[in-house]
Amino acid sequence: MSKNKFPVTPAIRFLRAHDVVFEPREYPYVAHGGTAQSAVCLGVDEHAVIKTIVLQNEHKQGLIVLMHGDKHISTRQLARDLDMKHIEPASPEQANKWTGYLVGGTSPFGNKAGLPVYVEATIYDLPEIYINGGKRGFLVAMAPQGLQSLQPQSVHVATDVA
Numbered sequence: 614m615s616k617n618k619f620p621v622t623p624a625i626r627f628l629r630a631h632d633v634v635f636e637p638r639e640y641p642y643v644a645h646g647g648t649a650q651s652a653v654c655l656g657v658d659e660h661a662v663i664k665t666i667v668l669q670n671e672h673k674q675g676l677i678v679l680m681h682g683d684k685h686i687s688t689r690q691l692a693r694d695l696d697m698k699h700i701e702p703a704s705p706e707q708a709n710k711w712t713g714y715l716v717g718g719t720s721p722f723g724n725k726a727g728l729p730v731y732v733e734a735t736i737y738d739l740p741e742i743y744i745n746g747g748k749r750g751f752l753v754a755m756a757p758q759g760l761q762s763l764q765p766q767s768v769h770v771a772t773d774v775a
Contacts, residue, residue: 624753628722644717663682663745669707677730686733687770714745742756
């Protein structure tokens with residue numbers, strides 16, 4: 614497989630620099646298609662497609678949470694667990710400024726600001742995950758243990774989609 618066949622994003626450079634084994638996967642991006650769209654295109658379970666969510670606390674400090682595609686984040690529980698008063702989604706503009714990625718193409722790997730990363734603990738129970746590679750329509754398949762290069766903190770903040 615030619616290295617030039619897939620985009621070389623800051624995320625891909627990060628993964629290579631940390632010797633994380635991954636397989637690039639491209640799919641036709643659809644605005645607002647989310648993880649359901651990518652799961653269908655790649656023929657995988659949406660639970661294994663991992664969302665990269667950029668949030669901010671009451672001091673306007675950013676953080677990233679990695680969550681199953683078919684789950685939501687309990688920001689209330691996350692705030693409690695992190696001893697913060699309030700956590701909310703960052704605006705798309707702020708998320709872009711912190712990460713260097715566009716919404717829909719946000720990767721936890723190689724983000725500009727080096728935001729702290731939190732991972733839903735049950736993600737480690739999966740045999741393989743699909744996570745954004747730093748461009749819309751571009752995921753990387755990898756073992757969940759590859760997330761360790763981010764030095765994430767595990768959390769239990771998943772809730773079912775209503």
